[in-house]
Amino acid sequence: MRVLTINCGSSTLKFGLFESEGERFLVRGAVDRIGGSGGNVEIYSERGEKTVRPASAGDHIWAALLVMRQLDRCGLLDGVGAVGHRIVHGGARFSGPALLDPAALKGIEALGKLAPLHNRPALAAIRAVREALGPEIPQVAAFDTAFHRTMPHVARLFALPRRFADEGVVRYGFHGLSYEYVVGELRRLDPEAAAGRVVIAHLGNGASMAAVREGVGVDTTMGFTPSGGLVMGTRPGDLDPGVILHLLRSMDPGALRELVNRESGLLGVSGTSADMRDLLERVAEDPRAAEAVALFCYAAKKSLGSLAAALGGLDTLVFTGGIGEHASAVRWRICEGLEFLGIRLDPERNAQNAPVVSRDGEPVAVHVIPADEDLTIARHTYKLARFTSQEGA
Ligand SMILES: Nc1ncnc2c1ncn2[C@@H]1O[C@H](COP(=O)(O)OP(=O)(O)O)[C@@H](O)[C@H]1O
Ligand SMILES: CC(=O)OP(=O)(O)O
Numbered sequence: 001m002r003v004l005t006i007n008c009g010s011s012t013l014k015f016g017l018f019e020s021e022g023e024r025f026l027v028r029g030a031v032d033r034i035g036g037s038g039g040n041v042e043i044y045s046e047r048g049e050k051t052v053r054p055a056s057a058g059d060h061i062w063a064a065l066l067v068m069r070q071l072d073r074c075g076l077l078d079g080v081g082a083v084g085h086r087i088v089h090g091g092a093r094f095s096g097p098a099l100l101d102p103a104a105l106k107g108i109e110a111l112g113k114l115a116p117l118h119n120r121p122a123l124a125a126i127r128a129v130r131e132a133l134g135p136e137i138p139q140v141a142a143f144d145t146a147f148h149r150t151m152p153h154v155a156r157l158f159a160l161p162r163r164f165a166d167e168g169v170v171r172y173g174f175h176g177l178s179y180e181y182v183v184g185e186l187r188r189l190d191p192e193a194a195a196g197r198v199v200i201a202h203l204g205n206g207a208s209m210a211a212v213r214e215g216v217g218v219d220t221t222m223g224f225t226p227s228g229g230l231v232m233g234t235r236p237g238d239l240d241p242g243v244i245l246h247l248l249r250s251m252d253p254g255a256l257r258e259l260v261n262r263e264s265g266l267l268g269v270s271g272t273s274a275d276m277r278d279l280l281e282r283v284a285e286d287p288r289a290a291e292a293v294a295l296f297c298y299a300a301k302k303s304l305g306s307l308a309a310a311l312g313g314l315d316t317l318v319f320t321g322g323i324g325e326h327a328s329a330v331r332w333r334i335c336e337g338l339e340f341l342g343i344r345l346d347p348e349r350n351a352q353n354a355p356v357v358s359r360d361g362e363p364v365a366v367h368v369i370p371a372d373e374d375l376t377i378a379r380h381t382y383k384l385a386r387f388t389s390q391e392g393a
């Protein structure tokens with residue numbers, strides 16, 4: 001059975017067509033810079049053939065239709081037996097992958113306001129797939145929040161009156177499909193490291209860090225929504241709640257929601273771009289771009305320190321996500337000055353985005369592991385689709 005995966009990130013739509021329980025893929029690809037300009041659709045095959053074409057996708061619906069049309073034109077949709085989607089917010093309701101039946105769709109829709117850059121775009125992609133493949137092809141949701149279900153209660157609690165936690169106002173954490181993949185890769189590469197104290201930094205357009213002990217999530221920087229924690233492309237990360245109250249005096253809640261989700265972060269501070277590539281190109285001549293990059297790295301450094309404290313020390317640090325994998329200057333600035341924690345990068349390895357970027361013999365090994373949320377989605381989809389067909393048999 002072929003499985004198609006769709007991963008709606010805040011600035012990208014990634015897709016993959018898998019076979020053999022996810023162990024093989026036929027094609028993978030991504031539409032990037034969604035909602036911005038200068039975007040591309042990139043497709044590559046198992047044999048390494050790659051095509052890149054300009055595609056300025058205004059939104060995720062546009063991107064999803066483009067992808068489905070492209071796959072159809074190449075005859076690749078024949079034989080797709082199930083489709084898996086990344087759903088960012090699963091709230092209190094979803095603790096693991098779920099078949100996208102009407103009740104599940106309603107549950108995801110209800111969480112839309114808590115993840116406006118993600119849940120609704122993903123629902124639009126689900127509809128586009130249903131139109132292209134028909135309602136008989138099962139679709140599965142794999143949730144970013146599920147990985148963090150193991151966090152101790154104290155790490156989930158906000159210091160608000162108790163009734164709010166009872167109503168579900170707690171830290172959920174996101175990027176869980178990426179963390180799940182990285183933990184699996186680390187187990188494969190270095191089982192001893194995977195059994196230790198690990199911080200994973202997923203730095204993409206959305207960015208977060210997770211503290212993981214013995215493969216289990218114990219804390220993370222994102223909270224009730226994916227707008228908290230680190231500085232991001234268009235989201236501010238952690239803010240003094242008093243700032244929100246102050247802004248509410250002169251802004252209506254809708255405008256404030258836009259500010260927090262789409263106008264802050266790297267874009268807000270630089271005044272020009274949410275995209276780390278653009279900013280790194282301009283740091284020498286544009287002080288606002290330089291300040292945006294500096295703030296991003298400083299916030300990440302502080303969070304790394306706090307998660308190392310939560311773990312009682314650190315054995316392994318992993319960088320992943322578009323920025324974590326490719327932006328050597330950002331990794332350098334985050335790690336600079338953290339020798340007291342046992343972190344020391346090797347300049348050459350770091351410049352090459354090598355799989356291990358720390359110096360040999362240092363207490364903390366620093367890895368770069370390319371994110372693969374799509375494979376995680378494919379694995380969950382195979383499992384659930386098989387289980388459902390056995391149940392129905
Ligand atoms: N070569 C690169 N150098 C620096 N930053 C990069 C590079 N490639 C991608 N990025 C950054 O990665 C971010 C997008 O991350 P990604 O994980 O692909 O997106 P999303 O969070 O939408 O899934 C953007 O800020 C982009 O500039
Ligand atoms: C949760 C989140 O922010 O995801 P992304 O980085 O894909 O936008």
Ligand SMILES: [Mg+2]
Binds near residue numbers: 010
């Ligand atoms: Mg992402």
